[in-house]
Amino acid sequence: MGSIRVAAPRLGWWSVAVALALLAALVAFLLGAEASRRVRASGSLLPAKGLIELGLPHAARLVELRVAEGQRVHAGQVLAVLHSDAQTPRGDALGLVERELALRRETLDEDQRNRQRQLERQRRALADRLQSLQAERGRLDGELSLARQRVELARAQVERREGLARAGFVSEAEVQARTQEWLDARQREAQSQRGHEAMGREILSVEAELAALPGELLGQMLSVRRARSEIDQQAAEQQARAVATLRAPADAVVAALNARAGQWVGAAHSIASLLPLAEGGEPVPLQAELLVPSHAAGFVVPGQAVKLRVDAYPYQKFGLVGGHVTSVSMAPATSPAMAAAAAAPLRVGNAQASFRVTVELEHQGIAAHGAVHALRAGMAVQAEMLQERRALWEWLFEPVLAARARAQATQAFGPPGAVAPS
Numbered sequence: 276m277g278s279i280r281v282a283a284p285r286l287g288w289w290s291v292a293v294a295l296a297l298l299a300a301l302v303a304f305l306l307g308a309e310a311s312r313r314v315r316a317s318g319s320l321l322p323a324k325g326l327i328e329l330g331l332p333h334a335a336r337l338v339e340l341r342v343a344e345g346q347r348v349h350a351g352q353v354l355a356v357l358h359s360d361a362q363t364p365r366g367d368a369l370g371l372v373e374r375e376l377a378l379r380r381e382t383l384d385e386d387q388r389n390r391q392r393q394l395e396r397q398r399r400a401l402a403d404r405l406q407s408l409q410a411e412r413g414r415l416d417g418e419l420s421l422a423r424q425r426v427e428l429a430r431a432q433v434e435r436r437e438g439l440a441r442a443g444f445v446s447e448a449e450v451q452a453r454t455q456e457w458l459d460a461r462q463r464e465a466q467s468q469r470g471h472e473a474m475g476r477e478i479l480s481v482e483a484e485l486a487a488l489p490g491e492l493l494g495q496m497l498s499v500r501r502a503r504s505e506i507d508q509q510a511a512e513q514q515a516r517a518v519a520t521l522r523a524p525a526d527a528v529v530a531a532l533n534a535r536a537g538q539w540v541g542a543a544h545s546i547a548s549l550l551p552l553a554e555g556g557e558p559v560p561l562q563a564e565l566l567v568p569s570h571a572a573g574f575v576v577p578g579q580a581v582k583l584r585v586d587a588y589p590y591q592k593f594g595l596v597g598g599h600v601t602s603v604s605m606a607p608a609t610s611p612a613m614a615a616a617a618a619a620p621l622r623v624g625n626a627q628a629s630f631r632v633t634v635e636l637e638h639q640g641i642a643a644h645g646a647v648h649a650l651r652a653g654m655a656v657q658a659e660m661l662q663e664r665r666a667l668w669e670w671l672f673e674p675v676l677a678a679r680a681r682a683q684a685t686q687a688f689g690p691p692g693a694v695a696p697s
Contacts, residue, residue: 314575314660316632318565320585320650322558326530327549329521333542335359337534344532347552348523354547355521357540376510380503387499391492398488405481412474419471422464429457526552530652550652560639561650563598565658566608566629575603575660581634584657585650588641596650597637600660604631634658 335357342354436453439445527549534546551559563583567575581598584590607628640647 314567314571316565316567316571316658316660318563318632318656318658320561320636320652320654320656321564322550322560322652323562324551324559326652327524327527327551328545329354329524329547329549330543330545331357331519331521331540333359335519335540337536337538337540337546340532340534340536342529342532342547344529346529348527348529348549350523350525352523353520354523354529355534357519357521359519376506379506383499383502383506387495390495394488394492394495398485401481401485401488405478405485408474408478408481412471412478415467415471415474419464419467422460422467425460426457426464429453429460433457521546523549525549526556528552528558548652561636561652562601563634563636563656563658565632565634565656567603567632567660569607569628569630572603572630572632575600575630575632577601577603580661582659582661583634583636584659585641586655586657587651588643588648593641593643596641596656598634599637600632601635602633606630632660 336359337355338358339356340354341356342348342352348354433450433453433456436445436450440447440450529547530550531548532546533544533548534540540546553559563581577600579600581600583596583598585593585596608631636650640649642648
């Protein structure tokens with residue numbers, strides 16, 4: 276009997292060989308290929324020194340525009356003239372305010388004149404009273420002098436009667452009668468003295484009131500002067516509001532005019548947007564202001580490469596704009612103005628806050644249709660920041676590697692919350 280041989284199909288060996296080759300290629304790809312973590316964010320282009328927004332703190336009508344978009348202006352140059360000519364059912368608002376201020380001035384002046392007349396009448400009355408009191412004091416001086424003379428005469432009579440009584444020429448009753456007269460004279464002298472002192476005090480009081488009148492008049496005049504100063508300041512403010520000029524705070528280029536002549540402009544509404552110029556007169560370079568969600572901002576650091584997609588130039592056709600991170604805010608961008616500048620909604624609270632990231636651009640223009648078009652402030656951009664770069668097998672086995680690292684940390688330092696032995 277001969278042996279039986281089963282012939283293996285040649286196609287099966289080829290399949291195994293191809294599968295092994297594909298597996299080897301896949302392993303080689305996983306070991307050699309690399310990929311980068313990307314963080315996506317949105318924002319806009321802004322000048323490095325910021326965009327200057329000009330407006331007024333009150334509503335006004337734009338009378339004249341003296342510049343055009345794209346024009347260069349120097350510091351202090353008048354850009355626009357505005358006028359506050361609001362109308363009310365009672366007439367022109369500015370005229371009403373001016374008439375009201377004029378009426379307040381007249382009332383204030385009339386009050387000052389009345390007060391001066393009142394103080395003058397008070398001064399004359401006090402002067403007349405002082406004169407009368409001084410005359411009365413002169414009369415009291417005479418009475419006091421007479422009372423003192425009577426006391427001296429009565430005392431002399433008492434001494435004389437006492438001497439006669441010791442000689443036996445007069446009776447003791449006569450001595451007592453003269454003594455009583457002397458005591459009565461002394462009592463009248465004391466009364467005159469008290470009246471004289473009271474008159475002196477009253478004269479001093481009137482003199483003090485007279486001396487205080489100039490100070491009171493001066494204080495009243497200063498009060499009126501302050502009130503007039505406030506009225507004049509209000510009038511000056513009304514005049515400033517009536518005709519206001521909008522001036523450039525620095526050398527710049529007019530980026531946009533947000534109002535037209537004859538248009539009413541609300542309070543704090545931007546009338547013009549200016550791009551500041553550098554010292555050499557060149558426009559300040561643009562930079563990208565991005566808002567990065569907090570969950571993705573942990574590894575964003577200065578120096579990282581950034582690829583920007585400008586919404587105005589589709590990247591599929593015109594490519595990307597390169598750049599690198601120059602700064603990352605230390606706290607979430609909670610300012611609404613900052614969120615608006617970065618062209619992305621800011622969410623704080625239950626939702627996620629964002630951090631501001633500044634990106635320096637490699638180029639200030641983008642090639643399109645055979646020419647380089649300058650980028651403009653305010654253009655929206657979408658950014659990708661290239662962070663950690665690792666091999667594909669590391670990304671695939673990242674959960675395993677992380678678990679191993681946690682196990683090693685637990686073995687070295689103990690489980691979380693454990694107290695290390697002393």
